[in-house]
Amino acid sequence: MRDVAKLAGVSHQTVSRVINEHPNVRAETRERVLAAMRSLNYRRNLAARTLATRESHTLGIVGFETTLFGPESMLYGIESAARAAGYLVSVATVRELSHRPVLEAVDRLVQHGVDGIIAIAPKPAVTTALTHAPGGMACVAVGGDGGQPGFPTVRVDNAAGARLATRHLLDLGHPTVHHVAGPLDWPEAQARVDGWRDTLYAAGAVVPPVTAGWWDAAAGYEQGRRLAEDPSVTAVFCANDRIALGVLRAMHESGRCVPDDVSVVGFDDMPDSGYFLPPLTTIHQDFAELGRRALALLLRNLGLPDGDAPEDVVVAPRLIPRISAVPPRR
Amino acid sequence: MRDVAKLAGVSHQTVSRVINEHPNVRAETRERVLAAMRSLNYRRNLAARTLATRESHTLGIVGFETTLFGPESMLYGIESAARAAGYLVSVATVRELSHRPVLEAVDRLVQHGVDGIIAIAPKPAVTTALTHAPGGMACVAVGGDGGQPGFPTVRVDNAAGARLATRHLLDLGHPTVHHVAGPLDWPEAQARVDGWRDTLYAAGAVVPPVTAGWWDAAAGYEQGRRLAEDPSVTAVFCANDRIALGVLRAMHESGRCVPDDVSVVGFDDMPDSGYFLPPLTTIHQDFAELGRRALALLLRNLGLPDGDAPEDVVVAPRLIPRISAVPPRR
């Protein structure tokens, strides 16, 4: 910077003003400085700027180290929105959704001087850990289902999605709908159970017992085999598309045809779920949008004084009808 | 830091020595400083440290903004290895694998002072853009297939994977193997074509024409429909699992049973490909390992003097036999 100043025949402060687009610089001076910057191939040193302003223009993301479809799509949504706002994103992942690891991840991000943190928080432990973040650090949780009240959160309306799915199957004429849930200690899984159960109640339908497991096809397969043995099962709502894939295979192996014998609905709308056998009717979640909303919320809270102005953003899911769900055969 | 020094009754320099575990500090003094740090809840300011040392302990990743299975898994591999080595990772994504966007992403990372860059480089344009990175910035490309010679690269041996798949089908007794390729301007796709073709040549089998498309199920479906019309097709090797999913559905809709009428082999070993209908025989790539290797290579090059000591790392894929590939029916 000193070199640029010397070459342009001005003080370093004027160079700084040019960089920061300060209005009170004569046009001719600005040109001279810009030319000097170009000819010296100058790039401002962000570390020095950070030291002086205490703003790093970097945002932290606490991610969950596993290949679940959602979190990854959100990362892209967050990153591209952050880029547009002039921020870079740094990622710290946790192997386990519990207090300690999350605090460590937050600590790493804080040490590196991020201006704010967005945490993938499918379980409440993440949010509570976040409340213990060093004072004044702006945080936003994304995911879960309504977690810590008073904490800024962005999430999908899981119960509404479940209602959509269940209602769809009921409307097709199924007497009731079975549900293969995700891990019940995940609020998202629980909210889907609630939405499903409420819809059945409201319709006066029998509420079958819930079976739960992990979010993957193996779990869906295992529980699908059990459901397949019960001839009264004609409609199954799965907590996500991967589970649905397992159920599809279980039904097939048990000789029950989908959708002729059993209708299946998933949740997530993964990229290729339209190519399952048969193409899966499912509930779409726009993860990229979720990421963008989370970023917008964080940026807003960043600008605010220190006072909390938390806010919850809830994004509505929507039904994607394909052909794995049809009216029951009589 | 000054406060800590004052409280411990030492100079700021001694505090610095304690933080950096310099050996020449009396044990008793160290204890006093550590106690002061704890009681003041002191955290070192990384920005200042970066300014003074010109090392940010941050690594940059240039990612590809799309939900391909591989890159995402690699991110986790890189991140956890980076964490172990004391680095934080920052991510800059590009929407398009061409020169300009990649240079911009690199520039953003450089501005933020990353110590080195790992780029997801499935296409050569990324690597060539990387060679234009500001001098002295350590870079590693991961992915692609042999790209820029002399540029440090980590990749999977795609041709070997293709040979594995093709040989497997040939060994089962299929007279020849058809191939549904990925986009041929991607070296990975091309290498898989080469490995497939070479194996057929070597076995003296007929080499059918290649059909190519994008890496998704839609492309697989479209080309699968065409292959299904040809009754001589008994074995299909797909460039990845998503394409295979589309082929599976196409075969099913055309009334050709997999694996009885047609055997199918994929590539990638995505999490749930064992639950396709039928469970997919495929080629496993360990993306997390790839990420770890890339990081190790980068760290090594980081330590080196300025002289380039590039090196290529090639990871071997392996066959995962499931039940979508069986001997042909005679």
Add this chain to the structure above:
DNA sequence: TTCTGGAGTGTTACCGTTCTCATCGCGGTC
């Protein structure tokens, strides 16, 4: 004419570390 105010610029301090070099004891060597 003198005062006022703002545009344009420079001066100096400061952000929180690390680095270089100097200082001070102290035990061992000749």
Add this chain to the structure above:
DNA sequence: GACCGCGATGAGAACGGTAACACTCCAGAA
């Protein structure tokens, strides 16, 4: 007993920016 070397510590200068303030013009108002 003078000298040397080394362990333990401190003082001050970087590192590359930004913030606060001072200063100089010069136009317009009193």
